[in-house]
Amino acid sequence: MQFMRVKKILERGLDFLYPQICPYCEGRGGREGRSLCEDCFDDIVKINFPYCFRCGTALEISYEPAVDEYECGKCRIGNYRFDRARSLGPYDAGLKRLIHHFKYDGKPGAMRDVSSLLQNFFSGAEDLYSGFHVTSVPLHFKKLKERGFDQSYLIAEETARCLGLPMLAGALTRVRETPPQASMKRSDRIENVKGAFQAMDPERVGGKNILVVDDVFTTGATSNEATRILKKAGTDKVYVFTLARA
């Protein structure tokens, strides 16, 4: 206890002597060992209820949905194959900057911010994911070599830790390199990601419930394809979690 207090005071002293630049507001209020400053971190918007019970999109309705299991229009027409998806917040402002910081600069401070976000987000949600195994949407090995780390894997690992669940690393592998999807429309994304993944041996994924973790959910094309491959290999339920939703 005493040690923690001393450590905190020392850290504050360091912040005073060597102020960190916050990558979002660019102010000098950045914290030692973290990425965003306290204000930008606190300003990260979360997707709270009401959201679609299946795909997790925020519902723009002014009334309280009559049922807990309320589905959005896209889910009602059967757009998605996964059983459920949730995202922590909209891909915007501080969260977007944080993900970029993490993905392209590999900053360990960004990982600490991500960890705190996940810890808050999943606290109390353990029941929903009970009995699940956690895996991530994989990078192609060429990209992994280029970048040196796999951000989705790190988010998945942290998610598993927060929920007290086992990891099932490599449940999916990327067998085809896919061009970046950022500027593609939905139909192109579906084509782009088709056949990009392979599932682990059906003996290892069959009959299991798997939570697939990724950084950003855009059209759901990647999550859908990951689900299709896992279910083909016999996986029972597939839930999806992404840090952000575009």
Ligand SMILES: [Zn+2]
């Ligand atoms: Zn800031």
Ligand SMILES: [Zn+2]
């Ligand atoms: Zn939905």
